[in-house]
Amino acid sequence: MGRLGLCTALCLEEAGFEVLGSDVIESYVESINKRTLRSGEPRVEEMLQASKNLRCTTGMDEIIRFSDVIMILVATPTGTGADQAYDCGVLSRVLSDLNHRRIKDKHVVICCTVMPTYIDKVARHLLRDCERTTISYNPEFIAQGDVIRGLQNPDMVLIGEGSKEAGDVLEAIHHAMAKNKPVVCRMSPASAEITKLAINCFITTKISYCNMISNIADNTPHADKFAILKAVGSDSRIGSKCLLPGFGFGGPCFPRDNRALGTHARNVGVDPCVSDATDKFNHLHADYIAERMIKNAPHQESFVIDDVAYKPRCPVDIIEESHKLEVAKRLARKGKRVVIKDRPAIVELVRRTYGSMFEYEVELPGGGADEANGESNGATTSSAKKKARLEPTSDMGNPMSSYIR
Numbered sequence: 001m002g003r004l005g006l007c008t009a010l011c012l013e014e015a016g017f018e019v020l021g022s023d024v025i026e027s028y029v030e031s032i033n034k035r036t037l038r039s040g041e042p043r044v045e046e047m048l049q050a051s052k053n054l055r056c057t058t059g060m061d062e063i064i065r066f067s068d069v070i071m072i073l074v075a076t077p078t079g080t081g082a083d084q085a086y087d088c089g090v091l092s093r094v095l096s097d098l099n100h101r102r103i104k105d106k107h108v109v110i111c112c113t114v115m116p117t118y119i120d121k122v123a124r125h126l127l128r129d130c131e132r133t134t135i136s137y138n139p140e141f142i143a144q145g146d147v148i149r150g151l152q153n154p155d156m157v158l159i160g161e162g163s164k165e166a167g168d169v170l171e172a173i174h175h176a177m178a179k180n181k182p183v184v185c186r187m188s189p190a191s192a193e194i195t196k197l198a199i200n201c202f203i204t205t206k207i208s209y210c211n212m213i214s215n216i217a218d219n220t221p222h223a224d225k226f227a228i229l230k231a232v233g234s235d236s237r238i239g240s241k242c243l244l245p246g247f248g249f250g251g252p253c254f255p256r257d258n259r260a261l262g263t264h265a266r267n268v269g270v271d272p273c274v275s276d277a278t279d280k281f282n283h284l285h286a287d288y289i290a291e292r293m294i295k296n297a298p299h300q301e302s303f304v305i306d307d308v309a310y311k312p313r314c315p316v317d318i319i320e321e322s323h324k325l326e327v328a329k330r331l332a333r334k335g336k337r338v339v340i341k342d343r344p345a346i347v348e349l350v351r352r353t354y355g356s357m358f359e360y361e362v363e364l365p366g367g368g369a370d371e372a373n374g375e376s377n378g379a380t381t382s383s384a385k386k387k388a389r390l391e392p393t394s395d396m397g398n399p400m401s402s403y404i405r
């Protein structure tokens with residue numbers, strides 16, 4: 001019951017279900033049960049305080065005794081190796097534990113992101129001794145920092161049903177949880193596994209396409225990228241979302257979902273040239289932004305880059321595949337002095353990953369800043385006046401980039 005699991009549990013509880021969560025970290029479980037958990041995710045602390053029918057345990061036997069529906073939301077981090085877009089090791093261990101206990105009459109629901117065919121080829125096999133037990137796929141499309149609102153107001157609920165009854169149960173759960181009337185798409189688990197990736201990949205492709213048009217406009221005399229993209233987005237077949245010039249996509253889901261779809265395509269004999277181009281253009285776009293910054297200020301020695309989480313004004317501390325940091329890396333590699341300026345937790349994350357590649361400035365609550373540069377990258381220091389800022393303006397910050405996970 002991590003970031004997404006706890007939010008799901010809280011929404012289920014608020015919708016009237018009795019919920020028993022499970023996690024392996026005892027102190028975390030205790031902080032949920034004692035209602036002392038601190039979370040940067042909006043509404044989590046408030047909903048936890050208000051919840052009456054939510055408990056958490058470290059015991060799997062208790063979970064099995066308690067539940068009809070077991071939703072699994074363990075992490076599936078990026079794996080290693082050509083086929084390993086997601087490492088499903090923890091998920092597979094949970095399924096094996098359930099099989100070892102010979103569970104009966106349960107609906108098991110995988111909500112973690114998995115590779116297409118995981119359910120048919122791996123999960124079903126791992127639950128092979130469980131009688132009258134279904135296995136379904138039910139991933140969420142939510143944004144970090146907006147998880148509760150996303151869970152309660154989805155555009156669409158995606159159900160890869162293990163049986164008609166399992167699909168009916170999941171549909172009823174989502175209708176109870178939703179404050180809106182979402183479209184419910186029911187299909188086989190394999191179709192849902194592909195759909196989860198296809199939606200995110202369509203968005204990444206749109207972002208790369210938008211950035212390509214924007215760069216073409218930048219390099220064409222008298223062309224205005226904002227006017228062009230506003231007109232393009234006015235076509236109802238296209239739509240204006242994710243169509244603002246800015247940074248590329250990043251974060252823990254978009255880039256790897258894109259790569260995962262490509263991997264699955266290759267596995268089934270399809271050339272994923274569209275996904276490949278989307279990914280390639282995202283890298284080229286970071287080169288382009290860095291080169292343009294240097295071209296626009298050829299004598300500039302220092303650049304301050306702020307708000308470097310994976311999306312603008314991100315309330316949670318995640319820098320994974322941040323496109324702004326990709327630009328910062330390119331500037332540093334060109335010999336520029338780059339100062340990363342952000343709140344303390346983000347600065348610490350960047351420092352742990354990149355060390356002396358950058359210098360650091362901690363933004364104090366209330367807007368002040370503290371020079372936190374213990375690790376100069378060796379570049380000649382320059383006066384603050386000479387620093388060029390890379391603000392998250394509408395020009396450089398695509399507010400929709402990396403938005404949906």
Ligand SMILES: NC(=O)c1ccc[n+]([C@@H]2O[C@H](COP(=O)([O-])OP(=O)(O)OC[C@H]3O[C@@H](n4cnc5c(N)ncnc54)[C@H](O)[C@@H]3O)[C@@H](O)[C@H]2O)c1
Binds near residue numbers: 005111140
């Ligand atoms: N967080 C999001 O916004 C989001 C969005 C879309 C999809 N997802 C997907 O949802 C899944 C979960 O993501 P997350 O961000 O919530 O991960 P997370 O790392 O925050 O949470 C996973 C939790 O599982 C616990 N855990 C590990 N082994 C366990 C076990 N055997 N039994 C019980 N608990 C165990 C961990 O202690 C941890 O608290 C991933 O597949 C992710 O790709 C997440």
